[in-house]
Structure formats: structure tokens, C-alpha cells
Amino acid sequence: MIRDDIKAAQIAAMKAGDKESRATISLIQSAIKNRDIEARTTGPIEDDDAHVIEVLQKMVKQRRESIEMYEKGGRAELAEAEAAEVAVIERFLPAQMDEEETKAAIEQIKADTGATGMKDMGKVMAELKARHGTQLDMSKASALVKGALS
Incomplete structure (x- = not known):
């Protein structure tokens, strides 16, 4: 399950002292938790991986939009930070169709x-x-x- 991969990556990032990855993975876990809370009203989740993938795809989309806005605004350092977060998030997504x-x-x-x-x-x-x-x-x-x- 993707949730297990995310938890394992969090532990590995903590052990390696990788603060950037750890922070992004914490954001991922927080977004998934928020989505779980929202989903409580609709009943049990049938496919947990699809649920998590949906959250991850939304996070990537938000960051890509932010990158575009930062680049237009001449804030390359903020665009790079967002791009680094996208790279971490995409590690947990399945291969995309071309x-x-x-x-x-x-x-x-x-x-x-x-x-x-x-x-x-x-x-x-x-x-x-x-x-x-x-x-x-x-x-x-x-x-x-x-x-x-x-």
C-alpha cells in the first residue's frame, strides 16, 4: 500500500537527516489525514490506494501551479522549492501514461x-x-x- 511506502520513507528521511524530504512527506501525511476525515461522512473507502493517489495528484497539481506563478513573478528560489516538493511527492505516484x-x-x-x-x-x-x-x-x-x- 502507498500509505506504508510513505511511512517507510518518513522514517528513512528522519534517519538520513533529510529535512526537506521529511517536511514534504509530513505534508503528504497531513493531506491524506485531512482527506480521510472528509471521507468519513461518505462511508468506508473502497480502494485506499486510489484515495491516496488522488490526494497526491492534487498536491502535485497545486505545486505545479505555484511553480508557474513563482516563475512569472521572478521568484526562482520559491519555484525550486516547489519543484523539490513535486519530486518527493511523485516518488509515491504510480507511473503515468504517456x-x-x-x-x-x-x-x-x-x-x-x-x-x-x-x-x-x-x-x-x-x-x-x-x-x-x-x-x-x-x-x-x-x-x-x-x-x-x-
């Missing part, structure tokens, strides 16, 4: 669902998330789906 694999998955879903136009985008996106949600950045996949359906 653009060609994503396009192939979209074409397969289009064939399976009979999607023909933009009116079917929601159906294709829902199926794509169900099948490959942990391996995709859904914001990038959305642009590819839009291109495939138009």
Missing part, C-alpha cells in the same frame, strides 16, 4: 461506448477516469478527449 498511451485508451473507450461527438465527452471522461484515473493527469487527458471527439 500521451500515446492516453490517446490509445481514449480511442478504445470511444469504440466501447460508441462516442461520436462533444456531447459524449462526459461519458468518455467518466470511463477514462474509472479505467485509468490513477495513471493520468485528468486535466491533460481532458484536452486529448476534446481533440479526439471534435
Whole structure:
């Protein structure tokens, strides 16, 4: 389980004296804990790894947006700090599908669902998330789906 990997990495970072990694891993654990508290109202979590991956993907997305803003503002040192956090967070994410694999998955879903136009985008996106949600950045996949359906 990813939670176990995160805990083991926290211990390893403490033993190695790696303050930056330890701080980022603490942020990860805090975000997961917050998400667990939010999820209590919806009932038990079926797939814990998918739950954790969702949190990690959100954290990466937030940091990439921050990097972009820091670079526009001329704050390279803050952008580098965010990039270092992204590197630590991505260690716990499964391998992501590249653009060609994503396009192939979209074409397969289009064939399976009979999607023909933009009116079917929601159906294709829902199926794509169900099948490959942990391996995709859904914001990038959305642009590819839009291109495939138009």
C-alpha cells in the first residue's frame, strides 16, 4: 500500500537527516489525514490506494501551479522549492501514461461506448477516469478527449 511506502520513507528521511524530504512527506501525511476525515461522512473507502493517489495528484497539481506563478513573478528560489516538493511527492505516484498511451485508451473507450461527438465527452471522461484515473493527469487527458471527439 502507498500509505506504508510513505511511512517507510518518513522514517528513512528522519534517519538520513533529510529535512526537506521529511517536511514534504509530513505534508503528504497531513493531506491524506485531512482527506480521510472528509471521507468519513461518505462511508468506508473502497480502494485506499486510489484515495491516496488522488490526494497526491492534487498536491502535485497545486505545486505545479505555484511553480508557474513563482516563475512569472521572478521568484526562482520559491519555484525550486516547489519543484523539490513535486519530486518527493511523485516518488509515491504510480507511473503515468504517456500521451500515446492516453490517446490509445481514449480511442478504445470511444469504440466501447460508441462516442461520436462533444456531447459524449462526459461519458468518455467518466470511463477514462474509472479505467485509468490513477495513471493520468485528468486535466491533460481532458484536452486529448476534446481533440479526439471534435
